Amino acid sequence: MKKLYLILSLVLVLLLLSGCNNLGALSLAIEPDEISLVRTLGVEKSGGEYLVTVCTASGQTRNPEIYSAKGETFSLAVNNIMNLPQGREARFSHTEQVIIGEKLAQSGIDEVLDYIERSDSMRLDTDFYICRGITPEELIKASTGENISISDSLSYLRENIGSLGGGYIFTCLDFASGLGQNGCALVQTIYGKELLTEGETELFPAPGTFALFNGTRLEGYLTENEMRGAIILLEKENTQELPLGIAEGVVTVKLQSPELKLSAEKGRLIITVKVKGDIASVSGVNSVREDELRERIDREVCSEMYGYVKAALDRIGSSKLDFAGLEHRAEIMGQRLNGTEPEIYVEAVIERTYDIIDPLPENGRSLRP
Amino acid sequence: MLKKVHEIREESLTEAFNASADLEIRHIRVCGSIELLLTYIDGLCSSVTAAEDVIRPLMSLEDCIDEGSAMERLEKSVVYAPSVKSCEKLSELVGDMLNGRIAIIFPKLGKALTFEVKSTEKRAVSEPKEEKVMKGGRDAFVETLRTNTALVRKRIKSEKLTVRPLKVGKQTNTDVAVIYIDGFTDINFVKEAEKRIGSIKNSDLISSATIVENISDHPNSPFPQVITTERPDKFALNLVEGRVGILVDGLPLGYLVPGTFTQFLKVPEDQASHYAIASILTALRYFCLALSLLTPAFYVAIVMYHQEMIPIRLMSSIIDAKISVPFPTAVEVLTMLISFELLQEAGLRLAAPVGQTVSIIGALIVGQSAVEAKVVSPVVVVAIALAGIAGYTIPDQDMASAVRIFRFVLVLMSITLGMFGLAIGVALIIWGLASMDSFGVAYLTPFAGSRGRYIKRAIFRISMRKKRDREPELTERRER
Numbered sequence: 061m062k063k064l065y066l067i068l069s070l071v072l073v074l075l076l077l078s079g080c081n082n083l084g085a086l087s088l089a090i091e092p093d094e095i096s097l098v099r100t101l102g103v104e105k106s107g108g109e110y111l112v113t114v115c116t117a118s119g120q121t122r123n124p125e126i127y128s129a130k131g132e133t134f135s136l137a138v139n140n141i142m143n144l145p146q147g148r149e150a151r152f153s154h155t156e157q158v159i160i161g162e163k164l165a166q167s168g169i170d171e172v173l174d175y176i177e178r179s180d181s182m183r184l185d186t187d188f189y190i191c192r193g194i195t196p197e198e199l200i201k202a203s204t205g206e207n208i209s210i211s212d213s214l215s216y217l218r219e220n221i222g223s224l225g226g227g228y229i230f231t232c233l234d235f236a237s238g239l240g241q242n243g244c245a246l247v248q249t250i251y252g253k254e255l256l257t258e259g260e261t262e263l264f265p266a267p268g269t270f271a272l273f274n275g276t277r278l279e280g281y282l283t284e285n286e287m288r289g290a291i292i293l294l295e296k297e298n299t300q301e302l303p304l305g306i307a308e309g310v311v312t313v314k315l316q317s318p319e320l321k322l323s324a325e326k327g328r329l330i331i332t333v334k335v336k337g338d339i340a341s342v343s344g345v346n347s348v349r350e351d352e353l354r355e356r357i358d359r360e361v362c363s364e365m366y367g368y369v370k371a372a373l374d375r376i377g378s379s380k381l382d383f384a385g386l387e388h389r390a391e392i393m394g395q396r397l398n399g400t401e402p403e404i405y406v407e408a409v410i411e412r413t414y415d416i417i418d419p420l421p422e423n424g425r426s427l428r429p
Numbered sequence: 430m431l432k433k434v435h436e437i438r439e440e441s442l443t444e445a446f447n448a449s450a451d452l453e454i455r456h457i458r459v460c461g462s463i464e465l466l467l468t469y470i471d472g473l474c475s476s477v478t479a480a481e482d483v484i485r486p487l488m489s490l491e492d493c494i495d496e497g498s499a500m501e502r503l504e505k506s507v508v509y510a511p512s513v514k515s516c517e518k519l520s521e522l523v524g525d526m527l528n529g530r531i532a533i534i535f536p537k538l539g540k541a542l543t544f545e546v547k548s549t550e551k552r553a554v555s556e557p558k559e560e561k562v563m564k565g566g567r568d569a570f571v572e573t574l575r576t577n578t579a580l581v582r583k584r585i586k587s588e589k590l591t592v593r594p595l596k597v598g599k600q601t602n603t604d605v606a607v608i609y610i611d612g613f614t615d616i617n618f619v620k621e622a623e624k625r626i627g628s629i630k631n632s633d634l635i636s637s638a639t640i641v642e643n644i645s646d647h648p649n650s651p652f653p654q655v656i657t658t659e660r661p662d663k664f665a666l667n668l669v670e671g672r673v674g675i676l677v678d679g680l681p682l683g684y685l686v687p688g689t690f691t692q693f694l695k696v697p698e699d700q701a702s703h704y705a706i707a708s709i710l711t712a713l714r715y716f717c718l719a720l721s722l723l724t725p726a727f728y729v730a731i732v733m734y735h736q737e738m739i740p741i742r743l744m745s746s747i748i749d750a751k752i753s754v755p756f757p758t759a760v761e762v763l764t765m766l767i768s769f770e771l772l773q774e775a776g777l778r779l780a781a782p783v784g785q786t787v788s789i790i791g792a793l794i795v796g797q798s799a800v801e802a803k804v805v806s807p808v809v810v811v812a813i814a815l816a817g818i819a820g821y822t823i824p825d826q827d828m829a830s831a832v833r834i835f836r837f838v839l840v841l842m843s844i845t846l847g848m849f850g851l852a853i854g855v856a857l858i859i860w861g862l863a864s865m866d867s868f869g870v871a872y873l874t875p876f877a878g879s880r881g882r883y884i885k886r887a888i889f890r891i892s893m894r895k896k897r898d899r900e901p902e903l904t905e906r907r908e909r
Contacts, residue, residue, distance in 0.1 A: 070856050089733045089847065091758060093751040097736075097744060117741070119749035153737030154744065181737050 093118075096125065096144055097154040099211035102196025103134065103172055104161025110137040110171075111161075113197040114150060115209050124209035126201055134171040153181040157214045158232065159189045159196040159250070165271065165278035173276060176232050184233035187218060190271040190278070194252045202252060202263035213265050217250070222299040226267025227287045239275065241388055244381040246270040246290060249281065274381055282375060289372025292318050292333055292365065293384035301340060304360040309344030311357055313337045313410060318365065324390045327398030332405045333365050339410060354410070361408040369404050436539045437519050439466055445523050457484070460493040466534035469546075473529040478546040482509040483531055496535040503533060503542055510544035527602065551576065552681075557659045559826065564701035566662040574604050574678035577661070581608060581674070581683075584665035589613065597629050597677075605640075608674040618673045618868050622686055626675065640677060640684055647865050651834050653827035654867045656685040656692055663697045687868035691875070691887040693825040694718065699890050708889035714822055715888060721820035722832050725762055726839035726851050728812040732758050734847030750806035759844040761805045765813040766837060768795065773817075 096116040104111050113128045127144060131137030142150050158176070160169055176182050191199055203210045218229050229248050230238075238245030253266035270282040270290060282290060291298045300315045315337035323330045345353060376382050390397050439454060446452045451471040458464050467487070469479060486507045493499040504513055516522040516532070522541050526532055530543040554576065556562065557569035566584075570577045578592050589612055595605040605626055609619050625644040637657070645654040656672070658664055664683040668674050675684040694714045699707040731738045732747060739747065754761065772791035779787055796814075799805045816836060823829040835858055842850035865872035875883035885891075 066860065067857070070860070071853065089844075090736075091751065092732055092736065092744070092748045093754075095736060095748070097741060097748075099741070117745060119752060120742075120745045121749050121752075151736060154741045156741070 090149060094148055095151045096148045098150050098152050099124075099154065099209065100157045100159065100200060100214065101152070101155050102159040102161070102191070102200050103137075103164055103169075104191075104195045104197060105164045105167060106130065106195075110134045110164075111195075111197060112137040112141055113200050114141055115200050115204055115211055116144070116150060117209070117211070118148065123206050124204055124211070126204055128197055134175050138175065151181065152179065153183075155182055155186050156211055157187045157189060159191050159199065160247075161191050161196050162193075162278070163195075165190050165273070168276045169273075170276045173232070173236060177236065184236070185231045187214065187229050188232050188235050188247050189214070189229075189265075190247045190249045192249045192251045192268055192271075192281070199250070199252050199263070199265060203265055205262070210265060214250075217265060217267060221248075221267060223301065224267050227270055227291055228294070228296040228298055235273075238383065238385075239273070242382050242385045243275060244279070244383050245273045246282070246294075246383050247273065272375075272379065272381060272383060274379075279379065279381065283371065285368050285371035286375045287372075289368035289370070289375075290384060292320055292369055293331075293372055293386070295320050302337075302361065302364060304357060304364075306353065306356050306360065307345050307348045309342065309346065311342050311345060311353070311360075312340040313357060313361060314340040315361070322386075322389055322393070324393050324395035324397070327396060328400045329386060329390060329397055329402035330405070331369060331402050332407070333369060334407045334409070335361060335365055336409045337361065337411070357410050358408045361410060362406040365406045365408070366404055369406075373402060373404075437516065437522055437534055437541050438536060438539065439534070441519055442468065442522070442534070445519060457487060459487060459490045459499060463493060463496055463499050464536070465496075465499070466536060467531070468526065468534060469531040470526050470529070473527070474531050474546050479531050482546060483533075483544055487533070496538050500535050500538065500540065500542060508544055510546060512545040514543045516541045516543060524602065528604075554580065560658065560660050560663070560696075560824075562660070563698050565697050566660065568661055569659045570661060570664075570676070570681045570683055572679050572681050574606055574676055577676045577681075577683065578606055578608065580661040581665055581668070581676075584661060585610070585668060590668070593619075593623065595623065595626050597626060599630065604678040606676045608668065608676060610668055610671075614668070614671050614673055618671075618687065621868055622673045622675060637680060637682060640675065640680075644675070644684070644686060646867050650861070650865060651831040652690070652862065652865070652872070653693055653825060653831065654686075654688045654865070654872065656688045656825075657827065658683050658685070660697060666697055666700065667692075687870040689867060689870055690862060690873050693828040694823065696824045702890075704890045704892045711890060712888050714824070717819040717822040718832060721816050721823070721829075722836055722839065723851070723855070724812050724816040724819070725766060725836060726843040726854070728809070729758060729762050729840055729843040730848040730851050733844070747806070747808050750808055753803045754806050756804070758809070761809045762813070762840055762844075765799075765805055765809050766840065768799075769813055769817050770833065 096118045098114045099117050100115040102113040102115075104113075109130045109132055111128060111130050112134070113126065116125050116127065118125070125144075127141055127150070129137055129140035131140050138152070144150055158172070160172065164172070176184070176186070194202075200210045203213055217224060217226065221227070221229055227248055230246060235245045235247060247270065249268035249271050250265040251268050252263040254261050255264050256262075268281070269284055269287040272279045272282055288300070295317075297317045299317065302313045302315055304311045304313060315335055318333050318335040321332040321334070323332075339357065342353075348356070372384065376384060376386065382388075386402075387397055442454070443452065453469055453471050455467045456464060457467050465487075467484065486509060487503070490499065490502065490507060493502060500515075504515060514525060514530070516525060517540055522532055522534075522543065525543040529545070531546045532541045532543045534541045551573045552571045554568045554571055556567050560569075568580060570580065582590060587610065589610050591609055591611045593607040593609075595607060597603045597605050607619060607622055607626065622644060626640070629639060629643045641653075641655045641657070642648045647654060656667060658667075659682055661683070664674055664685065667685045672685045672687065675686070677684075694711065699711060702710070736744060751758070756764070768791075772788055772795070775791070776788040792814075796810050800807050800810055820829050820832055820836075823832060835854075839851055839854045842854040844850075846853065863871075863873050863877045871877045875887050
């Protein structure tokens with residue numbers, strides 16, 4: 061009897077443990093070859109219904125497949141896409157990207173967010189995108205071929221977001237926590253970019269600027285400078301190649317993620333940005349001495365950084381959407397911001413480790429090590 | 430079966446041995462008129478020693494007037510034997526003869542003298558066959574009890590080393606020795622061991638299982654509770670740690686109690702290596718134990734139920750491999766597990782060179798062919814092979830066998846209930862182990878019971894400079 065009680069209590073403890081309480085999952089034994097892993101999920105509103113488009117992978121040897129389904133609610137649309145042809149089942153556990161259509165974003169994405177947060181299979185660290193100028197279905201279909209899928213393109217984009225001109229890829233968790241903390245959030249946008257490959261024009265996803273959400277509704281889009289400023293204020297990783305026009309030439313500086321220091325004094329925010337970088341290339345700068353060139357590069361970089369931060373702060377002021385959470389951060393420091401314009405200080409430390417395309421004039425010292 | 434006839438006479442002796450062919454009886458006349466009987470079991474006695482040391486001096490015996498004076502002289506002098514014993518009962522005489530002693534019967538007195546002239550025909554001490562030695566003694570126990578006790582005494586040169594004799598088996602009368610260090614080993618262990626060995630009544634043929642099953646606290650559990658070794662150094666090491674040793678005549682193995690879980694993952698080489706290396710290797714053995722027990726079941730659970738746990742690239746590889754296999758994952762894994770056991774068993778039963786060949790052929794050709802024929806997917810082969818190889822790191826064969834059994838059980842539970850079933854299975858195994866004890870010591874000590882502070886001793890080898898005389902779990906018993 062004692063043993064029976066022990067076994068019973070053991071089973072109950074396991075059943076009631078979080079993560080083990082999905083009894084429905086007990087009957088869901090499925091063979092690996094009977095499932096298709098959803099890698100990219102696109103959602104858009106179409107005719108008052110949710111249109112869900114998925115790009116799936118069934119092993120490395122099979123071509124990616126695209127399926128679409130509609131439903132009155134997002135949940136219904138997802139359920140409708142579960143049972144795929146040839147007796148296979150769609151699994152959302154490995155979803156890498158969620159692409160939201162512009163129309164749906166404007167009408168609100170509460171339902172989609174709610175589903176992702178509650179789903180026991182979808183992960184919160186899934187990348188979150190807003191599709192601009194094209195529907196997710198069109199983009200997924202257009203950029204998926206025999207050998208490449210939109211999932212691969214977006215994975216590449218994630219790896220090289222800085223060099224491709226994008227900002228930062230926020231996850232569902234970033235988005236949800238932004239909403240929870242500041243009531244607004246940012247999302248990386250993508251659009252279809254036509255590229256000529258092997259004599260044919262193909263559409264690939266390319267990064268745009270950030271979309272700004274007021275609650276769960278799309279409010280608008282940030283400009284390039286606002287996006288750069290937002291990255292600095294949010295202290296997100298982003299390396300950027302910045303071309304600077306100096307003395308009829310071009311100096312390209314490769315900047316690392318800037319370091320941000322926030323402090324508040326008497327209700328006024330003090331923002332100090334320290335940016336490090338390397339000179340990637342110098343071209344056409346023939347009449348400037350090295351020390352002067354360095355000074356001008358530092359000055360230009362500081363000016364650019366200042367412009368970015370200023371633009372982001374101006375957007376926060378005009379939209380009344382504190383996407384950088386400045387008020388919240390000041391509160392943590394024990395200060396309440398009084399609406400006075402923040403002080404901004406920028407310091408640039410630019411090294412030289414890259415090759416220089418054109419040599420400097422003889423009267424100037426060479427930058428080459 | 431001996432009759433209740435206690436007189437020592439030729440007829441009663443012949444009857445006692447049922448006129449057995451190897452019973453030798455010879456009539457010898459000494460001092461002119463005294464007729465004696467010389468008797469022994471052929472094969473148990475050394476005939477050369479008997480002739481030289483007993484018969485030759487006996488024939489030269491003179492000046493005896495009757496059997497009484499002859500017996501007195503033979504008992505005190507004449508015969509060149511290290512040990513002489515007087516028997517007045519037939520049962521005593523039979524027992525001595527069965528122990529390899531030669532007897533001189535005095536028919537008129539109804540008495541006998543027995544002399545030790547044991548046969549020297551025994552296997553020489555050789556290297557251990559089952560337990561590999563890297564840094565340690567190269568000798569192993571043999572089938573002769575006295576040789577084995579001597580091997581232990583060579584390592585523990587102390588008068589405190591006590592050897593208590595016992596007889597076991599209604600028909601076999603097997604000699605068993607209970608060995609411990611007096612004043613050091615907990616005497617309760619000794620008494621309990623003697624009690625349990627003494628209670629062996631029904632089993633006449635003394636095999637290893639007879640001893641182990643009769644002295645184990647939980648004979649139904651596949652997990653070993655008696656440490657079995659063929660190495661005298663390991664045996665001696667456990668004695669000085671406070672355990673009780675048992676040696677059985679005819680079995681080239683030593684048994685040690687109490688046996689706790691952690692002891693089955695230790696090897697004598699740990700004491701011979703640097704403590705840091707020994708500690709890492711012991712920790713590795715624990716890891717391998719878990720790997721061996723859980724890998725196939727974990728594979729089944731995640732592939733059939735929890736695909737979300739697998740990274741997408743690995744999942745894609747698994748899908749690719751599975752597409753061309755017609756059998757469900759459960760059948761694949763069970764088939765491979767059974768095949769693995771078959772190969773292992775075939776390799777063990779065959780002669781060493783053939784056995785190795787079978788294992789290699791099995792592993793290389795059968796496994797490769799099965800994958801190529803798309804009977805099983807390569808990932809399954811990898812999972813089962815990993816579990817199998819990890820299992821070989823467990824030093825104790827009995828522990829490894831228990832792990833093999835529970836590997837199957839966990840796979841079946843995973844097939845039925847996925848990770849939930851695996852969790853239940855593991856919890857039940859831990860519960861079962863935690864509720865076991867061996868001679869009053871918690872089986873999972875120091876992981877269970879009140880000896881949490883000794884956990885690091887179980888996993889890591891303590892530096893010899895800090896080592897205490899006796900294992901802590903053997904000093905404070907029944908504190909659970």
